[in-house]
Amino acid sequence: MKKALLLILAALSLLLSGCIERREFITIATASAGGTYYPIGVGLGNLWTEILTEEKVKATGQSSAGSVENIQLLKNGEAKVAILQGLIGAQAYEGRGGNFEGRPYKELRSISMLWSNVEHFVLMEKEITTGTISDIDTKSFSVGPQASGTEQSTLVIMEGIGLTKKNIKPEYLGYDDTISAMRDGRLDGGSLPAGIPVSSVMDMTASGVKASVLDVTDEQLDSINSIFNTWFRFVIPAGTYTGIDKEINTIAQPNFLATTTEIDEELVYKLTKTIYENLDKVHQIHNSAKEIQLESALNGLPAPLHIGAYKYFVEAGLEVPEHLIPPEANEAKK
Template sequence: MTEFSRRGLARLAAGLSIVAIGATAALAQGPTFFRIGTGGTAGTYYPVGGMIANAVSSPPNLILTAQASNGSVANINGVVSGQLESGFTQADVAAWAYTGTGLFEGKPKAEDLRLIANLYPESIHFVAAKSANVKSIADLKGKRVSLDEPGSGTLVDARIILKAFGLTEADIKPEYVKPNQAADKMRDGSLDAFVFVGGYPTSAIAELAATGGGVDIIPIMGPQVDELRKQYSFFAEDEIPAGTYKGADAAKTLAVGAQWVTSAKVSADTVYAITKALWADKTRAALDAGHAKGKMIRKETALAGAGVPLHPGAEKFYKEVGLIK
């Protein structure tokens, strides 16, 4: 064998070794898996999460999956503990977790919680039987009102709003049951009103409006709302249109955003790639076609009602597109 061929073989062997090392490193690194904690399979979070996961994934490098869960609180606990890379939550619940207030009073602050995007509004419904003749929050005084279950975000929101309008639980006849049970109680005449937080229209209220003697959506409006929004940044003004529920007039109300959160411990590169893909044309088409709430997920409102800081990866994208300076 000539000296040239020996040198050539040596170079070839060295080159193959470098390729092999690079391939081994790539295999070791593997794809990035990114779970989204959503909600129950019958709710809105789960299908929206699946729709986003499918649109944003870019196999084999980045693979997102939607995971059914018990909703906002469970998702935040999952993100904080590292059992989930991300999750959907109400903006108010995220803010309470971050500050150790509300539902998270007395618990360690979830200081690593970070925002990827605000998704769509979840409207606060104060629903009253037409027969109860309730036209304002103040009219609930002395009425039988369900505020949702203990431990729910809805209960905390309801207390905040009642207080803003000069009422406490001592001023009403409070009950603490889920909205579906409350609708049944209203139908049989044992309840005057109940509170529900979620995207409209919701089936429990729609069925009640159609078959249970009719409902009114009590407006949340007036100077009290301005004070509320100064105190609680996660509240946004909202309106439930006339006809959303049979026989019910349009009602000004408040909403909390359904938000996508992650941990500060997740890499900025990963979150940047996910945020950029979320607002890409491909995802826009999937959101518009896939679910009624998908059309409400808009880049222009991606930062609305933020109660926790932006993740640096998301912040980088929003600066690039001029949403923040």
């Protein structure tokens, strides 16, 4: 009896361990529950869990402090996937600027661009001369709250056009406070990056504040990308904002899906494939998720693709730029 019991327990143990080994738990690092990262992360997790049932995938979104913490969660193995701001991803991968100076994270890999973080440099019309972002020179201008992602991206853009805080009268305001200060005549303009339409910019134009959104030239875009190559052209359609009846030629950086070289090639291939073969469901996750499209999947990505994502995009017929081809793919060819 004792021998039979031991055999049964051993068999159960093997069976249970087999089940545990087959189940794939994926934590997706996002940001605070009140923003856009969290619902999109949760939605992607639900989609992967639903579609990849035979692969025993269980994916869940996890709230966090945002992109900077998400890098650390990936490094520590506390998250397998994360949503990151393009600039933060570039700084982490290259080990330049922000929280990552001198500590490059070369194991970081991109999976896909998700939606665009569109730059809105707004300025009072009486201060506009060229109509481009260079017009903020000498003006009182909000660069975003101190230590925020807005401030970091604004300062890189300014550096790209040859400006620093010394060239402006800097303020450190949130979006609504920026528009209030402009309305009251206390501020000339500010930086308000977000997905379109931005509610504070809608408020600015609808409430009669005599201000507009500045253009970014091709030369300015190239110069900005020479610092961190993560911005791409974005055209805001005419009529998006009340009273602005022309297209606004601005730029955007990606909010993108990231992982590390530690994650299995086949798993990332399936995660990527599931997104792009179920876009009808993806677009129902959140309004910003409607921007997820195969043709824009590589826009602005700051780190090479994960080998699994690369495999899917090549199969899907995308031409992958040289800087996004993972080193692992080149090594496999040797």
